Amino acid sequence: MKRIDCDVLVIGSGPGGAMTACLAAEAGRDVLVLEEGAHHPIDSAPSFSLAEMDQKYRNAGLNVTFGGTSITYLEGRCVGGGSEINAALYHRPLEKTLREWQTQTRIRGFEPEQLWPHFEAVERDCNVNLVPGGNGPACDLLKRGAGSMGWSTREIARFWSYPAEAPQTGLLTGRQSMTVTLIPRAMRAGARLMPNTRVVKLLREGKRVLGAVAETTEGGARHERIELRAKSVFVCAGAVQTPRLLRRAGFTHNVGDTLQLHPMIRITARFKEPFNDLAWGVPTEQVDQFKPGLTLGCSYSSIPHLALWMGAELGDKKQRLRDWRRTGIFYVAAVGTGKGKIRDLPLVGEPFIRLPLTQADLDRLGEGLLRLGQLLFAAGAEELSSPVEGGPGIRSANDLEALCKALPQGKMPVSTIHLFSSAPMGEDEATTATDSFGKLRGVENLYVNDASLFPASPAVNPQGTVLAIARRNVGEFLG
């Protein structure tokens, strides 16, 4: 077996891995990044297209959890991980959330004042910006609806760059993913990147890890096995894959037992007037009146996506799709309360996730849907699609009320794009897998540095927090 040596081995090149590799390389360490997915340029496929799903998503986006309701979850699998495919919405978490985390798992050095400089650095280094001069007609509609209900909304900044001379030209093309920001920086500082290379196991010897064994792929087929040797290993494979790797190596204490997520329900709404203009990209306004528990917003609403979420029940789908300019996809995302177990299925080598959608989640989603419906009708919606498979169209907020009081388990398409907390950090040994800076308990040189570390939901889009915490932790490692 071919063998490669390095100082710091980084497994996974998503936001956590990219930040780790970048700072370690810039500090002069010999860094090797292994990434299971391929290295595609940022513009290799249009956003949210089939081609993008094939190139950059794990299993083209078809993964589900098991529980009363199966939840479809999406993960990136390419250089840059989730940052290459996501909506790039950026939030700082609420100070209250950070303080709750700090006490919940007793994290050292986690005062908000100690964390804000990391967020500031992320905002600077990864180009976090608001849309110059307003964020478009779908956002205006959301603001109008919320305004008539007396609710607050907020424009969410994005990891995005808008050319100063013609900001509008950057609306679809300015994504500042890891392949645009931290990965080139890491490579300029000397980091080596191996795409199409999947780590299959960590090499463990007593209280140390020696490195890992990986498989490369070429043209879609397995190519060769290689052995990687490293002084330190960072596992940054994301909230589902990180615990799988750790558990396979026998690290099981609080690993893969507490996965959490933001369950999300989408509906479509048709209005009298056109407002859906794809040239604006992802709508960046969110209703923040009900945060931290609930977020309401609008998704990118192209014809294929409308067809996906509209359902057949509204009748004459063709006509409805012809009306796409006055139709949009709207979402409710909740802070989930269920905790999931991630295990490897024997023989097939795929993850099996058992995660309940709890009654509290259903109640919260129901409340969110009701609020969303009220907002949409206040903004002039004529009809909403039902959140329930096969349910009839909804023509008034009253129609929605009965349904939202008791959302049915197992009968709604629920999805998530935010997963975390599968190897939480902190000093509370009873509930955490790593110390306060991501170092795995019981091993000298193995670290986690991705969304798995969150003690609980950040209650906002998570990538900014993944990056800020990764920055903090790798800083501690480098000393």
Next chain:
Amino acid sequence: MLSPTLPPALRARLSPVVRAIAEAEVAEELGRDHLDDVPLLPETASVLEHRLLGMPKHFAAGMVALTLLFDRSTRATDGASFTQLSLAKRRKALARIRALPLGPLKNFTTFYDKMAPFIFWSALEEHHLLHVVLGEGVE
């Protein structure tokens, strides 16, 4: 992307069934029983099959088995395999499964009900052919 693999003999049995389901789903989407003037059906079927085989292995295996079983199941109800049925009968056969309570067969149609139309509309969008199906003025 890892190319999904299946023994050639099994694949040869699967492809026509997936194609027949894809057509029935598109017909359902458009609310009619003929598709003579509808473009990109072979592409829709081939992407759909690729998606099916690209699912996590345990799901893919289950879906392949259910798809092949479903093809035979219409022999009892309609006197012929699903692939041999007219579009109208295929739509009805899928509707029967859709009406079932929860269970693996229900999940089976959910996959096809969601993915086939999504792939179809995506393919039209990608090839700038939405107007062919939705009428002029839809770009």
